[in-house]
Amino acid sequence: MKLVGLGITVLSYAVYWVVTWAISWRKSCQLAKASGFPYIALPLYPYTRFWMATCGLWLPIIRKLLPTSMTDDWIDMIYDDSLWLEGFAPHEKLKSDTYILAAPGRSILITADPAVITQIAARRSHFPKPLAQYTALDVFGKNVVTTEAHDWRRHRKLTSPPFTEKNNRLVWQESIYQAAAMLTSWVGKDGKGNQTIQNAHSDTMKQTLHVISRAIFNVRCLWPGVNDNDEKAIAEGAMNTSMVPEGHKMSYVDSMNILLHRIIPIIVFPSWFMKYSPWGYLRETQLAYTEWGKYLESMYQKKKKERIASEKGDWGLDVMGAMIDGSGLIPGTPNYGKADAGLSESEILGNAFVFALAGHETSANTLFHVLLFLALNPWCQKHLQEELDNIFQGRPISEWDYDNDLNPLFGGYVGAVMNETLRLIPPVIGIPKTVLEDVGQPLTLNGKVHILPRNLYIVLSATTAHRNPKYWPNGPPRNPKRPAHPKSNVDNDMEEFKPERWILDPSAVPIKDNDDATVESEDLGVNTNPDTANTLFRPTRGAYIPFSEGFRSCLGRRFAQVEILATMAVIFQKYSVELAVDEWASDAEVERMLAGGEQGRKELGDVWWKAKEHGEDLIIKEMKTILTIQLRKGKIPLRFVRRGEEKFGFIS
Ligand code: HEM
Ligand SMILES: *[C@@H]1O[C@H](CO)[C@@H](O)[C@H](O)[C@H]1NC(C)=O
Ligand SMILES: *[C@@H]1O[C@H](CO)[C@@H](O)[C@H](O)[C@H]1NC(C)=O
Numbered sequence: 309m310k311l312v313g314l315g316i317t318v319l320s321y322a323v324y325w326v327v328t329w330a331i332s333w334r335k336s337c338q339l340a341k342a343s344g345f346p347y348i349a350l351p352l353y354p355y356t357r358f359w360m361a362t363c364g365l366w367l368p369i370i371r372k373l374l375p376t377s378m379t380d381d382w383i384d385m386i387y388d389d390s391l392w393l394e395g396f397a398p399h400e401k402l403k404s405d406t407y408i409l410a411a412p413g414r415s416i417l418i419t420a421d422p423a424v425i426t427q428i429a430a431r432r433s434h435f436p437k438p439l440a441q442y443t444a445l446d447v448f449g450k451n452v453v454t455t456e457a458h459d460w461r462r463h464r465k466l467t468s469p470p471f472t473e474k475n476n477r478l479v480w481q482e483s484i485y486q487a488a489a490m491l492t493s494w495v496g497k498d499g500k501g502n503q504t505i506q507n508a509h510s511d512t513m514k515q516t517l518h519v520i521s522r523a524i525f526n527v528r529c530l531w532p533g534v535n536d537n538d539e540k541a542i543a544e545g546a547m548n549t550s551m552v553p554e555g556h557k558m559s560y561v562d563s564m565n566i567l568l569h570r571i572i573p574i575i576v577f578p579s580w581f582m583k584y585s586p587w588g589y590l591r592e593t594q595l596a597y598t599e600w601g602k603y604l605e606s607m608y609q610k611k612k613k614e615r616i617a618s619e620k621g622d623w624g625l626d627v628m629g630a631m632i633d634g635s636g637l638i639p640g641t642p643n644y645g646k647a648d649a650g651l652s653e654s655e656i657l658g659n660a661f662v663f664a665l666a667g668h669e670t671s672a673n674t675l676f677h678v679l680l681f682l683a684l685n686p687w688c689q690k691h692l693q694e695e696l697d698n699i700f701q702g703r704p705i706s707e708w709d710y711d712n713d714l715n716p717l718f719g720g721y722v723g724a725v726m727n728e729t730l731r732l733i734p735p736v737i738g739i740p741k742t743v744l745e746d747v748g749q750p751l752t753l754n755g756k757v758h759i760l761p762r763n764l765y766i767v768l769s770a771t772t773a774h775r776n777p778k779y780w781p782n783g784p785p786r787n788p789k790r791p792a793h794p795k796s797n798v799d800n801d802m803e804e805f806k807p808e809r810w811i812l813d814p815s816a817v818p819i820k821d822n823d824d825a826t827v828e829s830e831d832l833g834v835n836t837n838p839d840t841a842n843t844l845f846r847p848t849r850g851a852y853i854p855f856s857e858g859f860r861s862c863l864g865r866r867f868a869q870v871e872i873l874a875t876m877a878v879i880f881q882k883y884s885v886e887l888a889v890d891e892w893a894s895d896a897e898v899e900r901m902l903a904g905g906e907q908g909r910k911e912l913g914d915v916w917w918k919a920k921e922h923g924e925d926l927i928i929k930e931m932k933t934i935l936t937i938q939l940r941k942g943k944i945p946l947r948f949v950r951r952g953e954e955k956f957g958f959i960s
């Protein structure tokens with residue numbers, strides 16, 4: 309009897325659950341339909357931490373159990389990395405730049421339409437960020453990335469002062485110093501190069517961590533094995549970031565890197581659990597967290613002492629110093645005694661962490677992707693180097709000058725390579741927003757009103773906006789038989805790396821800008837100026853959003869651009885990057901082919917094209933987002949060789 313009772317209880321629960329699910333799903337579909345945008349019905353809302361972490365397990369089972377006719381419409385849209393894998397294909401299929409994924413409980417709007425993107429970014433009180441999703445960035449305290457409305461203004465006001473044109477000069481100098489060290493680590497102190505670098509990404513991570521450390525804490529980091537003996541820097545208080553200093557159990561660099569890669573366990577598990585867990589992985593993660601906290605804390609205490617001891621508050625490029633100045637925690641400073649104007653100690657630490665994070669992985673990925681794209685497209689590298697020769701005329705880096713050299717880098721082919729890299733792989737592929745929880749929002753497009761349902765999740769889809777052929781100069785694919793992407797934009801070249809796209813063809817029809825969005829500027833460091841002159845292609849507002857758009861766009865845009873351009877210039881003035889082909893041919897075989905005349909070259913070309921296809925395949929299939937998008941599986945090894953000593957220079 310008891311068993312039957314239990315059976316009935318379980319059954320009625322199941323029925324109740326299924327009915328609720330069906331009603332909720334139907335309602336979402338109705339609302340999606342009413343919005344006037346095309347939609348795809350998804351049986352579940354995919355953007356939960358549980359689903360994102362485990363969908364790789366379920367989806368193959370679902371594919372096995374259900375006939376394709378039942379899953380065909382939606383199954384590709386429900387992966388953790390669908391946005392990347394599908395590219396522009398769903399927009400093509402639905403013939404719309406904006407579509408909705410209608411799911412039980414909550415739906416998702418995905419847009420690659422510049423007008424929609426601009427409007428949503430401009431109406432920040434109607435379309436706030438989904439703050440619940442940002443808890444990972446709150447682990448040390450609330451900050452400028454994880455707040456909204458009033459709080460956000462306060463954070464932004466107190467963190468933006470160092471982001472001035474004056475300080476970009478310091479970004480330039482530090483980037484050059486660190487890039488020279490990184491290059492030396494690749495090519496050796498003798499400068500010979502020609503050794504396989506398995507994971508250049510870990511080096512670009514170090515490079516940008518060093519630059520951002522200078523910017524947040526005003527601390528110069530020494531490149532291990534290269535600058536260990538830079539007496540001058542050491543005398544000026546430089547930090548040995550690979551050393552474990554007294555009072556610490558982990559080095560600065562290790563704790564930051566571990567923290568960045570394992571942010572998910574930190575928010576999922578309580579700290580006591582991690583600390584005493586039987587898994588070394590979790591214990592190490594917890595240690596990294598407490599260690600980085602200690603580094604933050606000691607920087608903070610040091611700066612605070614300095615501030616109390618001195619009168620002036622010009623911190624240059626020193627976000628921590630500027631925050632302490634504005635915090636209101638120190639008598640005699642402007643915000644002292646004013647409630648609601650300053651920052652608490654935990655907010656200062658929270659911001660310092662989020663700057664280290666926001667300003668580090670994004671730029672590092674971009675630099676790495678620049679290396680990849682240039683290795684995969686050597687003809688572009690050649691063009692880039694000719695441009696560098698024109699700009700620098702062989703001057704050594706000690707004679708480079710921010711005022712004269714930055715603009716030509718920015719406004720020519722070097723800038724186009726950076727732009728094109730960020731077009732194809734924007735580190736944040738989808739910028740999340742929401743519709744307010746309690747009330748729907750109208751969106752007016754070409755005179756037509758679309759009602760977006762309350763609590764809708766919105767993705768400003770950088771990756772597809774950047775591939776939207778309506779808004780970009782494009783042509784036929786390089787090889788129609790082997791499109792750059794299996795599904796997305798197969799009949800044009802939007803998926804291909806072509807920096808030339810950015811250099812304006814005078815015969816092209818200009819694409820109209822939509823200037824209906826107004827952006828507040830005042831003193832919040834919101835940069836509304838276009839980057840450069842009009843001889844270059846300027847995307848429609850909202851069509852190119854690697855740094856987001858509107859109020860909540862990237863505070864470090866200019867910072868990142870200066871850093872990336874300076875680093876590129878240091879590397880490519882004297883060196884070339886090439887695909888390492890070790891997997892397909894040994895050095896001896898390569899030498900033999902190089903010496904083997906026409907036939908040898910053909911063989912070598914075949915080897916290279918194999919390496920290229922392998923690399924491009926990985927980029928399409930194995931990029932995944934954890935905070936930012938990165939190659940998460942497989943390696944694309946590289947070599948750096950002196951210019952003129954390239955092995956694959958003949959390929960075109
Ligand atoms: C290539 C490099 C970079 C890219 C692609 C990038 C991209 C972005 C994007 C897409 C956002 C909006 C995020 C969102 O809405 O959740 C953002 C915000 C932000 N970024 Fe960057 N970023 C880069 C480098 C930097 C650097 C170097 C810094 C600091 C030095 C920085 C500081 C920030 C800050 C503080 C915000 C939050 C702004 C706010 O909400 O008011 N970023 N960035
Ligand atoms: C470097 O280049 C030389 C000749 O150009 C070659 O013999 C040598 O094996 C190459 N590889 C490494 C890793 O040094
Ligand atoms: C920095 O630390 C590493 C590792 O402890 C050490 O090998 C190196 O010599 C140190 N450099 C300086 C300048 O102290």
Ligand SMILES: *[C@@H]1O[C@H](CO)[C@@H](O)[C@H](O)[C@H]1NC(C)=O
Pocket residue numbers: 718719720721722723724727810811838839840841844845846847852
């Ligand atoms: C890079 O992109 C910006 C838009 O963010 C554009 O204004 C600029 O002209 C581009 N630069 C080059 C060199 O194409």
